Amino acid sequence: MTTTLKHTRYVIGENLITFAAFALFLALALMAILGPAIAPYSPLTTNSAIALQSPSLAHWFGTDQLGRDVLSRVMVATRLDLGIAVLAVALSFVVGSFLGTCAGYFGGWTDRIISRCIDTLMAFPLFVLAMGLVAALGNSIENIIYATAMINLPLYTRVIRSEVLVRRSAGFVEAARLTGNGDWRIMAYHLFPNVLPVMMVHVSLNMGWAILNAAGLSFIGLGVQPPTAEWGIMVAEGATYIVSGEWWLALFPGAVLMLAVFCFNLLGDGLRDLIDPRMRT
């Protein structure tokens, strides 16, 4: 345990960027929890008297076309954006872990069927598939979550399958089997925990991609509907005003969105260095 801690300290010392990313992650998490409570204004109250004001002391991020405070909307949106991404990633992680472990452990037909289904999903450009799923399932936030989970499924299933495959006949698995553990027990308590550290790297990198994906979907008008505060839709609403010079409407939600994605990507890189330095590219 102490060696892990030492290694962690070494990696953080070596890589200040990862540390900064971790701090940023904490700030985002805090914003997601406290956002609605600490936002200076209501994210939904309109006031046409102060519409389209540029950033000022009273409104740090300015106001939008309906006089709503952009800063408050950005803060409140954190919970929704991160929530969608967390739920989607958790869903694909759980389902992908199950499918991947089964495919890797049992092999044979189980593997063939699961792999074939996953290959079919991979035959689509992923964002296009997500778009099609939401269009077919119906335009709601739940369906954005399902669609984002669906397009991330191949990643988890494939990685876990290959990680389980190489460990399937390892000594510790044989030992577990000889001492009378059943297949499911071996998978859940012996194989899966060994795969977990590698998966954490993917989860972190994937979180950024999930946020980006969900925001992209709402940017083209799927899922979250106005007047709900969400980064993608705020950028979409602000897009109309950017050619007339009102840059703050789109810039701030876009910049925060970018920061969030950047944070998870850097965190994933840092975790990778921590868990397996050889994986670094």
Add this chain to the structure above:
Amino acid sequence: MAKPSTSQIVTQRILAALPSVIGVVIVTFLLTRALPGDPAAFFAGPAATAAAIEEVRRNLGLDKSLLEQFFLYVGDLFRGDLGVSLITGQTVVYDLMTRLPASLELTLAGLVLAIALAVPLGVLAATRPNSWIDHGIRLLATAGVSLPTFFTGLFLIYLLYYRLGVVPAPLGRLNILYSAPPQITGFYLVDSLLSGNLGLFGAAAAQLFLPAVTLGLFALAPLTRVTRASMLGMLSSDFIRTARASGLPPRQVLFGYAFRNALLPIVTTLGIVFSFLLGANILVEKVFAWPGIGSYAVEALVASDYAPIQGFILTMALLYVVLNLLIDLLYVVIDPRAGVES
């Protein structure tokens, strides 16, 4: 084992792509038929009357069993019938075909820009590992993949169009002062050159510049990372050491020996890069009012016009399968060893 000829390998690769095509057709079919909601109501549009919905139901054969419907659907596909768009009033195939060149031109321009930038950066980083150049490039690449394409696009518009005025208004493929070149390939850049109209070429290039840069930035990260990693691997391998020890000039070692071999993983990554690009394409087209199939699908989504969306998803998926096949074939061309092991 006798070495299979190139044509054998090519045939084998094409056959290997068939299951993907079948899978894509099944999924696209299921997306519309087996999911909750009434597909007939979807296809008839939001303003349809009950009688109109019934008629659509009969026309599409939705009153038949799922299996029968599937064969009807496949039959329609073979006849090139994807239905009619409610917004444009044209057949979906016609709409997609007229708009596809615009999307392809944009995607390819983005890809070329990304490769032109990513490969030198990756090589630069690999020749100076752990220097500040390496770290800087790594940070830049991570930033590139973190940028929401729609946001980058808007930001670039604000900066380069609104503030500096160095690029034309982000409204489609050509300034309204120009008319489109005679249709040969459908790529304005190529067509304008073929018809010898340099002014038109300049205008088309100016319109294409920003959207292509926006797309390219997004594809930069995976390409840079793979180039760096694969060059690093090559540079530390035995044959490079031998080449260096034999006194070959550094330039020849770097490009003739290391880079040629490092190309293979880069080509493999192109598959995932295309998945990114085709997705990002939709967003970029919306931001720049680019008249491609992406903005067509977004318009259809907003109007709940279902046939174009289905046609679009099928087209994109088939396009992606074909691109992956081309990458596979390119692999065979670059690496004589590919295809032999199986």
